[in-house]
Amino acid sequence: MAEKKKFQAIKGTRDLLPPETELWNRVEQTAREVFGTFGFGEIRPPIFEPTELFARAVGADTDVVSKEMYSFEDHPPEIAKPRLMGDYDGYVLVVNNLMASGAVPKTKENLRAIAQFEIFWRVFSESHTDVDSLLKAAYYAREIQLGPEVALRPEATASVCRAYIEHGMHALPQPVKLYYTGPMFRRERPQKGRYRQFYQIGAEVLEMVPPNQDPAKNIGKDAAVDAEVIEMVMAFFARLGLEGVKLEINSIGDRECRPKYVELLRAELLKVKDKLGPDSQRRIETNPLRVLDSKLESEQGIIAGLPKIADHLCANCAEQYAEVKRQLGMRGVAYAENSRLVRGLDYYMRTTFEITARGLGSQNAVCGGGRYDGLVELLGGPPTKGIGFAIGEDRLILSLQEAEKGGTAQGRDVFVAWMGEKAQATAIAAAQKLRAAGFRVELPPVEQKFGKALGQADKLGARYALILGDDEIATGQWTVKTLADGSQAKMSEAEFLEFLGKSKPLSS
Numbered sequence: 443m444a445e446k447k448k449f450q451a452i453k454g455t456r457d458l459l460p461p462e463t464e465l466w467n468r469v470e471q472t473a474r475e476v477f478g479t480f481g482f483g484e485i486r487p488p489i490f491e492p493t494e495l496f497a498r499a500v501g502a503d504t505d506v507v508s509k510e511m512y513s514f515e516d517h518p519p520e521i522a523k524p525r526l527m528g529d530y531d532g533y534v535l536v537v538n539n540l541m542a543s544g545a546v547p548k549t550k551e552n553l554r555a556i557a558q559f560e561i562f563w564r565v566f567s568e569s570h571t572d573v574d575s576l577l578k579a580a581y582y583a584r585e586i587q588l589g590p591e592v593a594l595r596p597e598a599t600a601s602v603c604r605a606y607i608e609h610g611m612h613a614l615p616q617p618v619k620l621y622y623t624g625p626m627f628r629r630e631r632p633q634k635g636r637y638r639q640f641y642q643i644g645a646e647v648l649e650m651v652p653p654n655q656d657p658a659k660n661i662g663k664d665a666a667v668d669a670e671v672i673e674m675v676m677a678f679f680a681r682l683g684l685e686g687v688k689l690e691i692n693s694i695g696d697r698e699c700r701p702k703y704v705e706l707l708r709a710e711l712l713k714v715k716d717k718l719g720p721d722s723q724r725r726i727e728t729n730p731l732r733v734l735d736s737k738l739e740s741e742q743g744i745i746a747g748l749p750k751i752a753d754h755l756c757a758n759c760a761e762q763y764a765e766v767k768r769q770l771g772m773r774g775v776a777y778a779e780n781s782r783l784v785r786g787l788d789y790y791m792r793t794t795f796e797i798t799a800r801g802l803g804s805q806n807a808v809c810g811g812g813r814y815d816g817l818v819e820l821l822g823g824p825p826t827k828g829i830g831f832a833i834g835e836d837r838l839i840l841s842l843q844e845a846e847k848g849g850t851a852q853g854r855d856v857f858v859a860w861m862g863e864k865a866q867a868t869a870i871a872a873a874q875k876l877r878a879a880g881f882r883v884e885l886p887p888v889e890q891k892f893g894k895a896l897g898q899a900d901k902l903g904a905r906y907a908l909i910l911g912d913d914e915i916a917t918g919q920w921t922v923k924t925l926a927d928g929s930q931a932k933m934s935e936a937e938f939l940e941f942l943g944k945s946k947p948l949s950s
């Protein structure tokens with residue numbers, strides 16, 4: 443007999459269950475409404491994309507891409523990477539056939555890998571039988587790329603930019619304003635507020651730069667767009683009643699001024715290298731800006747003394763940053779400046795921001811975003827400006843729950859307690875009418891003693907029990923029990939519908 447196996451959700455993933463999912467739906471519905479009022483439309487990009495898209499957009503050296511991405515070779519079903527001690531006879535034949543049909547990529551690298559394997563395998567199968575040779579054969583066989591590398595998306599900005607290019611959205615009235623909701627995947631160490639499958643609600647504004655227009659122009663306009671995007675997230679959080687919301691902003695410069703600042707920072711960091719931890723020491727070489735992000739207690743004093751990017755912005759960046767602040771002021775959006783806010787993805791320039799909320803412990807960033815002019819171009823599209831954000835929905839929900847703003851609705855409007863065949867027909871008809879009017883109705887599939895039925899109604903958190911027995915059917919006077927206070931009343935069907943109609947359905 444097969445061994446009984448208990449399956450569990452994979453580490454870092456989880457099931458979202460009722461009643462909590464009601465809150466998720468409410469949050470997403472509110473996002474749709476609020477973003478709609480700002481003229482955003484929904485985009486639903488696929489959940490997996492070419493790995494190369496994220497490597498290019500987010501940056502091959504970022505943690506998100508280099509350490510945390512779920513990436514795999516999307517090979518055709520007819521073939522898979524051979525096992526180490528595999529039987530290679532026929533393997534190359536199949537690979538060659540699949541390549542001829544286009545199912546296996548016909549790249550220069552692949553043709554070379556196949557040729558190498560063929561040479562080795564011919565020699566090996568004739569004369570070598572030692573393990574070392576077999577390992578070499580396996581190595582060459584595995585070098586053959588059987589399909590494109592694809593990845594579960596770690597974020598969606600890259601996908602939105604890819605879609606903007608693919609669908610020629612630059613030809614639409616600009617800017618194009620899009621929002622999305624859905625799962626993202628990062629292989630991080632799971633903890634409260636940090637998961638391997640998590641959900642984002644994000645929005646992006648993309649605007650092609652007309653030919654001959656200097657992208658550095660229109661600084662005032664760009665700043666107003668930045669401020670409106672931030673205003674929109676804040677309006678969304680306010681609508682949800684999210685507490686302890688703090689917005690931090692920064693400018694990280696552009697291609698003009700950032701490299702100079704990074705060099706300055708590197709030089710300063712080299713002077714204090716010995717006092718830094720191993721991560722920061724490494725980052726002096728790879729990405730000195732990320733040192734500013736360090737949470738290590740012992741490094742905080744050193745970081746406070748480092749040069750600040752705000753003092754090293756070029757004239758255009760400084761002008762835009764000042765204008766973003768003025769625009770936020772005009773919109774009544776409170777903010778704090780944080781010169782250490784650098785963000786962990788490579789595509790940002792100028793405006794960056796992060797929002798934290800109460801009740802989240804160390805993973806308290808509930809939203810992150812910024813400007814990414816040039817990203818669409820980097821992905822093969824026309825020169826385009828971009829700004830957007832993504833909200834961590836899991837964290838948003840946690841924060842709402844901590845503040846008890848997540849009050850989930852009661853379970854049912856009406857529990858229909860019925861006894862007897864005639865009563866069942868009436869109960870079914872009543873349930874149909876009530877459900878059509880939007881009320882949540884529980885209709886037991888088999889008759890129950892009234893005492894048991896009322897107990898169940900209570901457990902389900904029903905507001906009313908509609909009691910239908912022989913008497914009620916004979917007289918046409920239904921018994922309605924209000925569960926909160928135990929009071930009971932007799933009323934006709936019409937009276938009951940009117941009575942209920944005065945109270946809103948739970949689902950509304």
Ligand code: HAM
Nearest residue numbers: 597599636637640807808809810811812830831832834
């Ligand atoms: P991000 O800062 O990497 O930015 O992620 C945005 C938000 O997603 C974070 O502030 C956090 O709330 C949530 N988040 C990230 N990782 C996890 C995780 N492992 N578990 C739970 N929540 C998480 C981006 O993704 C950019 N695409 C945002 C953006 C859009 N920038 C411009 N447009």
